[in-house]
Amino acid sequence: MSKTQSELVPENYIRRQTLTNAERYITTEIKEYESKVLSAQDQIKELELSLYKNLCEEISQDVKNILETANILAEIDVLASFAEAATQFNYxxxxxxxxxxxxxxxxxxxxxxxxxxxxxxxxxxxxxxxxxxxxxxxxxxxxxxxxxxxxxxxxxxxxxxxxxxxxxxxxxxxxxxxxxxxxxxxxxxxxxxxxxxxxxxxxxxxxxxxxxxxxxxxxxxxxxxxxxxxxxxxxxxxxxxxxxxxxxxxxxxxxxxxx
The missing domain is CATH 3.40.50.300 (P-loop containing nucleotide triphosphate hydrolases)
Incomplete structure (x- = not known):
């Protein structure tokens, strides 16, 4: 807002920055929202890490069966690929x-x-x-x-x-x-x-x-x-x-x- 209009600023506005020919203001609500936005990234990382740790703990309890399943699926995938190539290219x-x-x-x-x-x-x-x-x-x-x-x-x-x-x-x-x-x-x-x-x-x-x-x-x-x-x-x-x-x-x- 220009300095000539500073008298029109509502009382609940807080001066944020003074420029050459203008003033910048902020309200309490905006300040609270700004704080939430700035801290959101940190909160996201913390939540992501927490979920990842929980997932690792759940997986570790059944890791043997998961690895056996992965090996079986890998073998099926390889054999299916062999069969498809043999059929498609006349091997x-x-x-x-x-x-x-x-x-x-x-x-x-x-x-x-x-x-x-x-x-x-x-x-x-x-x-x-x-x-x-x-x-x-x-x-x-x-x-x-x-x-x-x-x-x-x-x-x-x-x-x-x-x-x-x-x-x-x-x-x-x-x-x-x-x-x-x-x-x-x-x-x-x-x-x-x-x-x-x-x-x-x-x-x-x-x-x-x-x-x-x-x-x-x-x-x-x-x-x-x-x-x-x-x-x-x-x-x-x-x-x-x-x-x-x-x-x-x-x-x-x-x-x-x-x-």
């Missing part, structure tokens, strides 16, 4: 066994197939065995499909071992104890590791931890260094993995090197 039931063979006919990459469409995706076969077809070397130009193919095999084996149907016309898969992959290029400048350093550290870890029951997937090993050094490294790793006395596990090895 088949793989035959699992304890031998060393991986025999997949007309295998498909589940993600790539969905992106490009079933009619455009070209299925691929594979046969790996610790006895006679233990190491497969894939060569070809960029964008030929090498990485997609080796990823596809790894995904199908993994899907089979978690209880899912797989994208193929038939699949006989010997159980593997681990699936190791060395795919992609990246460095880690925060710890001073170059692309080549990371590539070698990860490859060494695979070689040290793999067993004859493992599946190894390697993509362009040795590309982080010079051509001839990369050739020597790739050749040495392939020979070591293939040697039954050293490791002798099933391996997919994609490379640009053709000699």
């Amino acid at each position: 088949i039931r793989p035959a699992l066994n304890n031998n060393s063979q991986i025999d997949i006919q007309s295998g498909r990459h589940p993600v790539v197939e969905k992106m490009v469409g079933t009619s455009k995706f070209v299925p691929n076969d594979i046969f790996l065995s610790n006895e006679d077809t233990q190491l497969m070397i894939l060569t070809g130009p960029n964008m030929a499909g090498k990485s997609t193919y080796i990823r596809q095999i790894g995904i199908i084996v993994l899907m089979a071992q978690i209880g899912s149907y797989v994208p193929a016309s038939s699949a006989k898969i010997g159980l593997v104890d681990r699936i190791f992959t060395r795919i992609g290029m990246q460095d880690d400048i925060s710890v001073g590791h170059s692309t080549f350093m990371i590539e070698m550290v990860e490859t060494a870890s695979i070689i040290y931890n793999a067993s004859p029951k493992s599946l190894i997937i390697l993509d362009e090993i040795g590309r982080g260094t010079s051509t001839y050094d990369g050739l020597a490294i790739a050749k040495s790793i392939a020979e070591f993995i293939h040697d039954q006395r050293s490791l002798g596990c099933k391996t997919l090895f994609a490379t640009h090197i053709t000699n």
